[in-house]
Amino acid sequence: MGFFSVLGDCFQILKHTFRQVFKRPFTYFYPFEDRIYPERTRGRHIHVRENCTACAQCVRICPVVAIRMDKEDKMYEKDCALYFDYTRCIFCGLCVQACRFEALFHTPVVDLSEGDRDDLIYGPDKIETLDRDPLKWRGRRFR
Amino acid sequence: MIGGVMLQFDFFAWLAGIPDWILGVLKWIYGIFSYVFHWIFNVFTWIWTTIFIPKNFMFLFRAVIFPGLIFVVMALIWAVWFTRKLWGRIQDRRGPLHMGKYGGLQLFADAIKLIGKETIIPDKAKRWMFRFLPGLLLVIVLLPFAFIPWDTVSAVDGGWAISDLNVSLVLAFAFLTAVPVIALLAGWVSGSKYTLIGGFRAANNQFAAEIPMIISTIGCAFLARSLSIFDISMAQSSLWFAILLPINLATFLVAAIASVGVFPFDAPVADSEIIFGWRTEYTGIYFTLTYFAEFAEQMLYSALIVALFLGGPNGLPFLPGPVNFIIKFLITFFFFVLVSSSFQRLRQDQIVYFCWKYLLPLAVLNVIVIMFAVVYLPGLMLPLLGVG
Secondary structure (H helix, E strand, C coil): CHHHHHHHHHHHHHHHHHHHHCCCCCCCCCCCCCCCCCCCCCCCEEECCCCCCCCCHHHHHCCCCCEEEECCCCCCCCCCEEEEECCCCCCCCHHHHHCCCCCEEECCCCCCCCCCHHHHEECHHHHCCCCCCCEEECCEEEC | CCCCCCCCCCHHHHHHHHHHHHHHHHHHHHHHHHHHHHHHHHHHHHHHHHHCCHHHHHHHHHHHCCCCHHHHHHHHHHHHHHHHHHHHHHCCCCCCCCCCHHHCCHHHHHHHHHHHCCCCCCCCCCHHHHHHHHHHHHHHHHHHHHHCCCCCCCCCCCCCCCCCCCCHHHHHHHHHHHHHHHHHHHHHHCCCHHHHHHHHHHHHHHHHHHHHHHHHHHHHHHHHCCCCHHHHHHCCCCCCHHHHCHHHHHHHHHHHHHHHCCCCCCHHHCCCCCCCHHHCCCCHHHHHHHHHHHHHHHHHHHHHHHHHCCCCCCCCCCCCHHHHHHHHHHHHHHHHHHHHCCCCCCCHHHHHHHHHHHHHHHHHHHHHHHHHHHHHCHHHHHHHCCCC
């Protein structure tokens, strides 16, 4: 019955490809749609200035010296400005663990690439918010 | 005249005659020009009056615009897009998507790119044939579309079918047989070993697939008692031949795929073995022509399947014939692409074994079964065929 088993295999394959037509593609259309990252992804940080006490535990624990602190820049009573150097950061999460005052968190945002190396040093204007400039490419705007 | 002799040549009279002479020359030149002009103008008038007899105009319209050339080329462009999109879907990708909505303009971008590329003709190529063959290939593949029965009303009665002959099935196969010959010739005149191997592989494919393909259509011709594609599709007004000849439908589909030379029978252009088969040396616009010809051939076989097995323009009675035909054509083309994207490439000898050991007996089997059915069960069969 070799012929009929081969024919059956052929129809199995055809069934599979036919189903495949109506499935969602595996690839993401990246700049226009991003995949859903898990909630606890260690992406870029966000600094909540209201809760910060300028205790410098994050600066102290950071194994790659990626965080710099500016105590002169005060918005509230005893907070400070943080500068994150993402050319150095290894996303180990120790700074978030070290923060007792719920002032520093990771976010699931991981696409950090920039055209300029200096743009990867996130100053207080970028580290305190998730908003970012829209990216324009080939006349189209995304992000 | 005093003291003189009368001149035989009257100078002043001659002088006075010059304007008349010039006028005569001008009239003569004007006569030549007006003759030529009227001749050309009459040709135009003749063409004009001929075209604008409604019957002639509709024939021209059918041949050039709607079911004819422009429609087929538009459908071809659509088919390339559809094929790429469908391949993408089957392989969990997205297919073309950047140019236009859902990548619909991708083919135009590709065509512009390919046309803009340099045309390289190898030193060893026979130049004239090398330039001539791709265009000939596309023409030969597009010509049989004239015999596709797009409508239930024949061309003579003003329907949308373009034209018909009483041997159009044979003629369509005659054109389609020339395709691998052109592939072989193109492989030969390109002057490269890969193209030559690819050309012979194309010939091998045709050698394997043509006889099962033609025998698969014998059943339809028997049942319709005609070799005209239009008559065959008209004979299916009560019952599609796909119901009586299901195995022949399958064998025709597989043999058509083998004859076109797409997956899994793409040995002629096997790009991992022989660079791009018989199309290796073609660049730019010539490559575009061969690429289009391949898709046009797939479309032609899909249309033939619809006309021979799936009732042609017969279908839902409230829809016009061309719409019925095109719906069935789309579904058939979908399955054509689906089958041709499902299997791995077969080796040369496997193609021949497969076609001769399995397809040919199966095709003959169905023809024989239906012959016995017509002979021994005429009470059942003849009313189904609309004869009894």
